Amino acid sequence: MKTAPKPRGPWIHRFSIRLFTVILAILVYWVLGFLVGDIESIQGPRYSEIEKEYVDQALVEQEGRLAESIAEIDRDIASKREEMQIVSDSSQNLQKTINQLIELQKVTVQESAVLPEAEQINLSESLESFLDSQEKYQVYNEELSELMDQKRGLESERLDLEKEIEGQREPARSEYERLKENHDLRLAMLQLLILVPLLAAGAFLIVKKRDSIYFPLFAGYGAAVLLKVSLVIHEYFPTRYFKYVLVIGLLIAVVKLLIYFIRVAAFPRTQWLTRQYREAYERFLCPVCEYPVRTGPRRFLFWTRRTVNKIVLPNKAEEERPYSCPACGTPLFEECPECHGIRHSLLPYCEHCNAEKEIPDASSVRNI
Template sequence: MNAASVPRGTGRQRLAIHSLTVLFAILLFWLLGFLVRDLAEIPGPSYPEIEARHLDAALISKAGALKVDLARIERLIREQQHEQRILRDGTGTLERTINQLLDLQRTSVQQNRKLSAAEEKAFTDSMDVFLLNQKRDQAINQEIARLTMQKNSLDAEDRLTQEQIEQQREPARKEHQQLLRRHQHRVAFLQLAVLLPLLAGSGWILFRWRSHLHFPLAMAAGLSILARVGLVIHHWFPSRLFRYILLGAAMAVVVRLLIAILRLVARPPAEWLLKRYREAYERFFCPVCDYPIRRGPMRFRFWTRRSLSRLHLPADEAAFPDSRYTCPHCGTPLFEECPDCHFIRHTLLPFCDHCGDRKEPAR
């Protein structure tokens, strides 16, 4: 079937075709996303394993023991401080009781009266308990001071141990970063190794199917794969490098399109020529040089592409007999006699409008 006679379908059919093509592109982009994520889930280097190879096991064990000892001493200090708070609360109550008894004793002396035996005993017992609490408070202070000194010593030893561990961790981190970077490059290579052949295949199919019925499918697939390739490059490569890659690819696409357009202008395909010829004949212009076709009822008229629709042609076309016609500007034959029915037909169109005889249009 000739490209010019391919049916376009109704408006609803064209809308359905465009909608399903877009849906196909989205689904393919989604599917490629699953594929890319599955490849990205390949296990990479394990930092704990790398760290275990670089760190001294005895040093790690020592650091763990120091952490345990520090936690134990901090717990003991908290217990001693809690006991001291309770003891000082009781001592404060005793101190208030003793002050009351002393006030009572001073009052008795002023009044020449002696304290009762119970009051004397309460005063003596309170003083004994108060002195015992003072001694216990001093002992707790000494214990807290001892534990604090021990904690400071363990803290210093723990800091030294952590510094030694950090010195051993530095090469482990560097090795892990190198292995991780290598793993990321491997994943990016695998993803691009899957996507780039698909992109090349879709480009080849797009080129082969540029006049095919299934061209929209090839276009949708190519755009989906191209978008996924761009996302993969943007994800794995540095933004500065991606900027150069993107600009380089854009320049390559622009140059390729420019070359294709120049080739189309120099040697356009048959369907493009046929469309241009048809539109020029409809507007009474030469398809080659765009000079007005002055024949028949248009022989003595003047028009442009905009004013053509406002022209009123005479109803009696029999007064203007058909005849051969050649463009007076470029010399291209535009109307000739059909060899089959001998009526006048369009020279540059493939079919005779009288008998339907077909010929290859001139290029």
């Protein structure tokens, strides 16, 4: 009974299958992200509540009052400096006016004239205002100095208070870190409790259904779940633990793949053998030892895998005959028992009558 070959379909269909496999993986990863996000929204420990249990709230309130007092003094200092700046500007203007009046008086004396009475009154008033400004500036300066002393005293008191509070916050932080680590671990376990069965189901489907026409569905689903599980492990588990998990997982995967390819090479399935034999025949190389198949017009030619398509064949036609590899003895061409034509020994169908034969495995290929 002939085995029907699997149709590959047009390239647009193959491209669409790969495209929608990737889209399926993205959508599955997206849905898993929603699921993981909902689990992550579970409320964990609050530092403010833990701090209340370890830190004296009276000290915290006192620290707040000191901070308010310091802020109020800062505002007073800023206001006092503005007033001093105004007085300083006024003093400078008065000093300029006095200097001008003194210069005018000098000129008047040099010219043996008399300074007008209005100018003399103006000079006297300017001097009095200048002295008042200097006195007021001195008072403001003393008040500013007192405010700075008060601020330094309050800051020193707040610094001592902060040291005392910081000593009480250390155990609060340690307790918070412990509770948060336990909470994160519970979240990770809850997420893995959901994701690991999904990953196991994906691995089972990939292994059991690898020959199914719906294999791309299982492959896309399994890849998305595997990526999400890896990210969850990387996020919640410490790096020193995650690297061991990652390396062990990669070791298991590599060993599994190595065993698989060793078994495929040692005990290949029929479809792999057929493909191997077909590719060897296409290059006119022995499927077992890759010695050139020198039969027909290629009898006296030389080629390799790279140069096989560059060889120019002579037009001389030769009778087809059975042929075995002279290097390993593998029969490559034989007489068909149905039509008695020359057919490929290692391919399933006769090119003349389409008669089918069983493909020999690697262990018996030389004993045909």
